[in-house]
Amino acid sequence: MKSTMTFKMTLIASAFALFAAESGLARESAVQHTGSKAVVVSNDITEAEVIAAQSAWGGALVQISKDFEEGGIKKARATANAVLDAAYGYNLGAVLFKPTLTTVPNTFRTTKEGALSYFVGDNSKYPQDTGFALKDWRSVEIKNVAIYLDGDTAMSMGNVMMTDKAGKLTTVDKTWGYTKDDQGTLRIVLHHSSLPVPGK
Amino acid sequence: MKSTMTFKMTLIASAFALFAAESGLARESAVQHTGSKAVVVSNDITEAEVIAAQSAWGGALVQISKDFEEGGIKKARATANAVLDAAYGYNLGAVLFKPTLTTVPNTFRTTKEGALSYFVGDNSKYPQDTGFALKDWRSVEIKNVAIYLDGDTAMSMGNVMMTDKAGKLTTVDKTWGYTKDDQGTLRIVLHHSSLPVPGK
Amino acid sequence: MKSTMTFKMTLIASAFALFAAESGLARESAVQHTGSKAVVVSNDITEAEVIAAQSAWGGALVQISKDFEEGGIKKARATANAVLDAAYGYNLGAVLFKPTLTTVPNTFRTTKEGALSYFVGDNSKYPQDTGFALKDWRSVEIKNVAIYLDGDTAMSMGNVMMTDKAGKLTTVDKTWGYTKDDQGTLRIVLHHSSLPVPGK
Amino acid sequence: MKSTMTFKMTLIASAFALFAAESGLARESAVQHTGSKAVVVSNDITEAEVIAAQSAWGGALVQISKDFEEGGIKKARATANAVLDAAYGYNLGAVLFKPTLTTVPNTFRTTKEGALSYFVGDNSKYPQDTGFALKDWRSVEIKNVAIYLDGDTAMSMGNVMMTDKAGKLTTVDKTWGYTKDDQGTLRIVLHHSSLPVPGK
Numbered sequence: 001m002k003s004t005m006t007f008k009m010t011l012i013a014s015a016f017a018l019f020a021a022e023s024g025l026a027r028e029s030a031v032q033h034t035g036s037k038a039v040v041v042s043n044d045i046t047e048a049e050v051i052a053a054q055s056a057w058g059g060a061l062v063q064i065s066k067d068f069e070e071g072g073i074k075k076a077r078a079t080a081n082a083v084l085d086a087a088y089g090y091n092l093g094a095v096l097f098k099p100t101l102t103t104v105p106n107t108f109r110t111t112k113e114g115a116l117s118y119f120v121g122d123n124s125k126y127p128q129d130t131g132f133a134l135k136d137w138r139s140v141e142i143k144n145v146a147i148y149l150d151g152d153t154a155m156s157m158g159n160v161m162m163t164d165k166a167g168k169l170t171t172v173d174k175t176w177g178y179t180k181d182d183q184g185t186l187r188i189v190l191h192h193s194s195l196p197v198p199g200k
Numbered sequence: 201m202k203s204t205m206t207f208k209m210t211l212i213a214s215a216f217a218l219f220a221a222e223s224g225l226a227r228e229s230a231v232q233h234t235g236s237k238a239v240v241v242s243n244d245i246t247e248a249e250v251i252a253a254q255s256a257w258g259g260a261l262v263q264i265s266k267d268f269e270e271g272g273i274k275k276a277r278a279t280a281n282a283v284l285d286a287a288y289g290y291n292l293g294a295v296l297f298k299p300t301l302t303t304v305p306n307t308f309r310t311t312k313e314g315a316l317s318y319f320v321g322d323n324s325k326y327p328q329d330t331g332f333a334l335k336d337w338r339s340v341e342i343k344n345v346a347i348y349l350d351g352d353t354a355m356s357m358g359n360v361m362m363t364d365k366a367g368k369l370t371t372v373d374k375t376w377g378y379t380k381d382d383q384g385t386l387r388i389v390l391h392h393s394s395l396p397v398p399g400k
Numbered sequence: 401m402k403s404t405m406t407f408k409m410t411l412i413a414s415a416f417a418l419f420a421a422e423s424g425l426a427r428e429s430a431v432q433h434t435g436s437k438a439v440v441v442s443n444d445i446t447e448a449e450v451i452a453a454q455s456a457w458g459g460a461l462v463q464i465s466k467d468f469e470e471g472g473i474k475k476a477r478a479t480a481n482a483v484l485d486a487a488y489g490y491n492l493g494a495v496l497f498k499p500t501l502t503t504v505p506n507t508f509r510t511t512k513e514g515a516l517s518y519f520v521g522d523n524s525k526y527p528q529d530t531g532f533a534l535k536d537w538r539s540v541e542i543k544n545v546a547i548y549l550d551g552d553t554a555m556s557m558g559n560v561m562m563t564d565k566a567g568k569l570t571t572v573d574k575t576w577g578y579t580k581d582d583q584g585t586l587r588i589v590l591h592h593s594s595l596p597v598p599g600k
Numbered sequence: 601m602k603s604t605m606t607f608k609m610t611l612i613a614s615a616f617a618l619f620a621a622e623s624g625l626a627r628e629s630a631v632q633h634t635g636s637k638a639v640v641v642s643n644d645i646t647e648a649e650v651i652a653a654q655s656a657w658g659g660a661l662v663q664i665s666k667d668f669e670e671g672g673i674k675k676a677r678a679t680a681n682a683v684l685d686a687a688y689g690y691n692l693g694a695v696l697f698k699p700t701l702t703t704v705p706n707t708f709r710t711t712k713e714g715a716l717s718y719f720v721g722d723n724s725k726y727p728q729d730t731g732f733a734l735k736d737w738r739s740v741e742i743k744n745v746a747i748y749l750d751g752d753t754a755m756s757m758g759n760v761m762m763t764d765k766a767g768k769l770t771t772v773d774k775t776w777g778y779t780k781d782d783q784g785t786l787r788i789v790l791h792h793s794s795l796p797v798p799g800k
Contacts, residue, residue, distance in 0.1 A: 014474040031258035033251055035343030038358065039510060041589070042349035043579075051233055058231030059314050092582070095705055096746045096757035098773050103799040107773060108745040108757060110439055128799075143235030145708040146696045148777070148789055149242035151351020151551065153750045155777050157696035157708060157789050158238065171568040173698050173707060175792040176747070177755050182492075182582045189441070189748055190755050192775040194794030199703040199728075227615055239790070241693040243779075292782070293641040296546045296557035298573050303599040307573060308545040308557060310639060328599075345508040345543040346496045348577070351751065353550045355577050355590050357496035357508060373498050373507060375575055377548070377555050382692070382782045389548055389641070390555050392575040394594030398427055399503040399528075431658035433651055435743030438758065444644050451633060458631030515604035542684035543635030551751020558638065 024155065045154040047179050050147055053178060053186040054156070056087060058140030064119060064133035073122055073134075080119045080133055084112055089179060089187035096190040100172050103128055136164040142174075152180040155190070171196060236307060245304040245354040245380050250347055253378060254356070258340030261362065264319060264333035273322055273334075280319045280333055281368035284312055289379060296390040300372050303328055336364040342374075352380040355390070371396060419460050445580050450547055453578060453586040454556070456487060458540030461562065464519060464533035473522055473534075480519045480533055484512055489579060489587035500593040503528055536564040551561040552580040555590070571596060650747055653778060653786040654756070656687060658740030662763065664719060664733035669764050673722055673734075680719045680733055681716035684712050689705040689779060700772050700793040703728055736764040742774075752780040755790070771796060 068076035090112035117123035120130030144158040177190025204367025268276035290312035317323035321331030344358040460483040468476035490512035517523035521531030544558040577590025660683040668676035690712035717723035719733030744758040778792025
């Protein structure tokens with residue numbers, strides 16, 4: 001693995017250098033690529049796609065809040081359900097989801113039902129859930145610290161700052177893992193969110 | 201999987217569209233990314249790296265020929281040995297290698313010894329091998345038809361045209377598979393080469 | 401990369417050994433895994449799945465021949481079309497396909513139309529194609545030399561021996577590349593087939 | 601993506617079913633695999649390797665505590681340094697690491713120096729760090745909720761319960777991401793740990 005900042009230099013150095021050290025190599029000018037541009041097939045996740053998926057997540061959170069205000073729990077639930085179907089990977093078997101505020105014995109929400117309850121509450125199986133997405137969210141700011149790309153899997157870590165309609169700011173430490181499905185859509189397969197430890 | 205030509209449009213369409221259909225979504229302006237640029241860690245193979253690895257392969261072929269002319273089999277073998285160590289993945293366990301001209305019962309060269317014999321001959325275990333890389337090669341032209349990228353694995357297919365010092369051209373149908381190792385070097389893990397079927 | 405034959409030993413050696421050399425480590429008995437079995441989500445391709453996909457390919461070849469005999473080109477084409485949709489990855493953008501007997505300028509069949517023409521002919525754009533799958537195939541024998549597994553991508557190399565109803569045997573050197581789609585189906589994304597070079 | 605619990609059934613259903621629906625397929629008995637067992641090359645991470653890497657992490661934590669008691673900060677630091685080199689992926693560019701107790705502005709420890717300070721303290725750049733690994737740990741219990749495997753990348757989520765020599769138990773919600781390097785060693789590339797939210 002190499003940081004993308006360094007791998008171009010590494011490439012130039014590596015493919016040739018190991019054997020060039022023992023033998024003066026033919027100049028690269030002996031080789032040329034010709035013909036039409038090759039068709040490239042790839043399902044690799046790009047940094048831009050991670051950013052777009054995060055923007056979609058933030059937009060969805062705000063939307064659920066607004067739908068709750070306009071249409072009540074029924075509308076909010078419908079939106080949250082659609083968001084979970086579209087943006088998470090529950091269709092793939094399970095999602096590694098530790099929401100910000102869940103408690104024992106329902107800390108982890110590996111099923112869609114558990115995730116839906118966390119976002120909009122109203123589920124007697126999860127009596128502590130009050131609906132995190134219903135808290136009047138108006139805007140979301142995301143600061144990524146690091147992003148890890150590996151083919152059709154990616155991970156990101158950083159802070160997410162959510163502001164409600166009263167201007168109150170909530171900051172969380174956030175990790176997301178993603179896969180890209182056959183339609184080219186990023187799906188969240190891992191989500192660990194936690195409140196920052198108070199500074200001393 | 202999506203062609204890279206189409207996935208950007210797909211991305212825009214997909215991440216939002218599925219749930220946006222049911223609910224007018226908050227404008228993306230509700231979400232912003234701030235802070236320093238995230239560190240990106242990635243070992244994904246790019247198209248440019250595939251091209252560079254192919255150029256390295258072609259340059260190495262020409263070099264082995266020149267080293268043979270200048271320094272005989274000993275020098276050619278040393279260069280070919282270094283090329284195999286640097287550019288192929290025999291250190292990973294085995295390489296799926298079907299050279300252009302090998303015959304039964306030694307068609308496949310999954311070991312480094314077998315590959316070295318194919319390139320420079322001089323191995324009594326492989327009496328048919330006359331050393332493909334010793335044939336006075338002077339230049340290599342590569343035409344990729346299609347390239348498949350999947351994280352730290354890639355595949356390419358197309359034609360490779362090799363010209364010797366007498367100007368004689370040899371064309372082969374060529375498939376390569378690659379992995380990128382921890383140092384960021386592409387290694388050939390699959391290589392299927394065959395002579396074109398004569399046209400009618 | 402490690403051969404699967406060696407990685408278990410490597411695992412035991414590696415995770416601990418590097419630092420254990422400098423410091424006598426706590427016995428592993430200080431650590432235990434408890435609780436219910438974790439849900440495991442994976443799209444990795446197994447060797448058994450590669451074998452099954454190869455069997456499906458062979459069965460499909462024989463089926464197209466039989467359907468041709470029973471129902472003519474129309475039935476053979478319908479079956480071949482369904483096979484291409486089900487077993488190849490043309491829906492992913494392109495397939496790296498070099499069939500056994502194609503010639504310049506139509507050597508590579510990166511589109512489904514080109515592949516279908518190779519298998520059942522009857523396409524004026526590819527006048528040389530006589531329909532490889534229509535040649536009275538009755539059985540298929542597959543000998544893999546090596547298989548490369550990397551997550552949802554895999555490659556295999558070896559021989560495929562096809563016998564027709566007259567008992568005539570045709571052997572090819574065969575490379576396949578596969579991806580596993582979201583439904584868990586292996587799809588061929590690379591296929592390089594060539595006639596063996598005659599022995600001397 | 602499919603749960604490993606379901607993919608075997610899926611395989612049987614999928615490879616054949618799509619086209620078999622339209623055409624009675626040739627019996628699989630028309631196809632057989634023969635020859636020696638293929639060499640299999642794979643760098644895929646298994647569930648057992650994830651478990652072993654977690655055990656190594658727990659054993660290392662206990663070891664650092666014991667080394668601190670026996671040899672002071674110098675010995676503890678040497679062990680922690682070796683653990684970071686052996687078990688984390690800082691050599692790959694950066695690690696997405698959010699330790700349990702870090703605070704703003706040093707919440708994320710993407711560099712090895714930051715991680716070492718978290719585990720053993722004694723670094724003036726991180727004045728809040730008191731050395732999490734020095735807290736007299738004696739045993740570690742791990743409960744995985746879900747594990748995600750994707751080739752040479754994996755992720756796990758669950759609880760880790762650490763007991764010190766006084767018998768005091770500390771529980772954390774834990775997410776790890778791993779890659780397997782060329783030597784077959786799993787390396788932690790993502791680590792998000794947080795204290796559980798107190799129940800109501």
